Amino acid sequence: MRSAVAQALSLALHPAILMPVAAGLAAVVGGASAKMTHAILLATAGMAAAVVIVAIIQVRRGKWVDADASVPEERRQLNFFLVLALAAGAALAGFGAQPQTLVVGLGLSAAIIIAALSVSRWLKLSLHTAFAVLAAGLFWPDLRYVSAGLVLAGLVAWSRLHLRRHTASDVVAGGAAGALAAIVFQVAVVAL
Numbered sequence: 001m002r003s004a005v006a007q008a009l010s011l012a013l014h015p016a017i018l019m020p021v022a023a024g025l026a027a028v029v030g031g032a033s034a035k036m037t038h039a040i041l042l043a044t045a046g047m048a049a050a051v052v053i054v055a056i057i058q059v060r061r062g063k064w065v066d067a068d069a070s071v072p073e074e075r076r077q078l079n080f081f082l083v084l085a086l087a088a089g090a091a092l093a094g095f096g097a098q099p100q101t102l103v104v105g106l107g108l109s110a111a112i113i114i115a116a117l118s119v120s121r122w123l124k125l126s127l128h129t130a131f132a133v134l135a136a137g138l139f140w141p142d143l144r145y146v147s148a149g150l151v152l153a154g155l156v157a158w159s160r161l162h163l164r165r166h167t168a169s170d171v172v173a174g175g176a177a178g179a180l181a182a183i184v185f186q187v188a189v190v191a192l
Helices: 002-012 015-029 034-060 072-095 100-118 127-137 143-162 168-191
Strands: none
Touching: 002 143, 015 034, 015 100, 015 127, 015 143, 034 072, 034 100, 072 100, 100 127, 100 168, 127 143, 127 168, 143 168
16 A cells, blocks of 8 residues: 555656746745746646656656666756756757746756766765755745655655665765755845
């Protein structure tokens, strides 16, 4: 039973699902215009769709074992793709006069992936945990939403540990990366 719950949480709170939902909801809760919310939803959902499409193609071509990119080389390939896609998305959003919060969010997401690549020799930074904590931080200063998001992040961390996809160090590193990105995001939003 616990494994089924852990698997369901890991899937339902996957970064490709969680980030578009959290970014869109944070925009609405934060009072963003309909145009800004639409741009944020479109960009984040587009990024998520690109990741899913790449994973499906790699599996169908026999290059990856599964869509999770569980094998270290698969994960490295996915992470390089993510860095390029997120950095390109941030640049296009910046040059395309899109909301600066979108530019910052995409750029910080790329930074999380770069951090994961940088420490991959020593640990497998939990991207699920990192993005769950970042998602919670998008709602600052509304402590109700931040608290709910951190509860979800805790559930994600538990699921990754329970499924043995990560060690405690991996999850802590992911949480720290997500927290740092959330703090930088909020500082940048205030400065904009």
